[in-house]
Amino acid sequence: MTETITFSAEEAAPDRNAVFEGQGIPAGAVVTQDIEDLYNTALDVLSDSDAPVAMFAEISKVDFTVVYRGEGFNEPSTPVKDISARAEQLALFALTLGKPISEAITQRFKSGDFALASMLDSAASAAADKLAAIVEKRFLEFLVSRELATPSTTVLGYSPGYCGWHMSGQEKLLDFLQPGRIGISLTESFLMQPLKSISGVLIAGPADIHRFANSYPVCALCETQSCRKRIRALPET
């Protein structure tokens, strides 16, 4: 089953701290009026742009094994491989902020409005991340409505290009999902167009399946270790 998701204006508004983090501004830092003005202008441009849209499609574990294998370039041992094997339900997803926002960022760089272009880029990225979290919630709601989830079910999304799941995995993923209906395509270098788009797999199961130690070989190369924050936020079991 495939579901298309639209978002309210409030849902699509990025989190301020996340936008500022993208600008290298720590949470709680006192900022100048210039920065506040840039932030507010970026939000205005973002809200005037195309409405973001997402979709997800259920996929069996057998089919996901094929999608995940992709072109055969994954690391031998990865969190996604282990977590998906323990999943209760799976779905592939994609979301996009659309082409106009990327064009707005490019145009502002070209016209010399560097600060606004950069702030707008951070705002768009923060918006995309927030919407991905909402897509996780919507899949959980979908499972609950079909009595396929229990009170302990947690849904988290994982994307190609991270944690040893090779970027080329995008190709089989998008072949299965067919996100052309929401305006997403893939370049030869496995880059999604429009640029502010995210895709991946939604994995549903007990919270514990998403807990893993960052001791996979691929973890040694990871600069951000952003998985730790997500794991800390998991409900206690």
Place this chain on the structure above:
Amino acid sequence: MDILTQISDTLIGGDDENVARLTQQAIDQGIPARDILDRGLIGGMDTVGERFKVHEIFLPEVLLSARAMHAGMDQLKPLLIQEGVSSRGRVIIGSVQGDLHDIGKNLVGIMLKGAGFELIDLGNDVAPESFVETAIKENALVIGMSALLTTTMPMMGSVVNLVREQGLGDRVKTIVGGAPVSEEYARQIGADAYGFDAANAVDRVKGLIGVN
């Protein structure tokens, strides 16, 4: 306060309109273009860079100052050409073949220009041959490459190898950067330097060329 200090302070404040006005005023006063550039504009951006490095100011403020720098340069450029004032060096930048991300590259470019380098931005999805051919044609000292995908990073190695094959290794230095790139990766592919952010990239380029 002398006018060059005024230009520098106004640039630090990110006021592009007044930097343009004061730069024109300095030109009208007959101050040599080199002095306006070095002590006014680059001097201001150097202070901005230092404050950014110690976290006194943030990226948006750096970029507002960069816009002010560009506004001053727009006024000064004809005089720089007339007086034969050369830049600190010519740098080629681009996102490697297959990569369309350009925010990081754009930030590096803005800050390199702010530091007095002449920039040739080849844009996105740049083939290795384009980097090297342009570097030869334009007498560039540095090739800067950006990649944001693990699938496009290998193209950086292709450029480095091509520079070597063409016998340009002594004349043209290479610097790489981007989210999946690291100092270790730069070493592996034989790049001359790695920049972990835009400000660091400028410092590394200065180091490669031997500029203070």
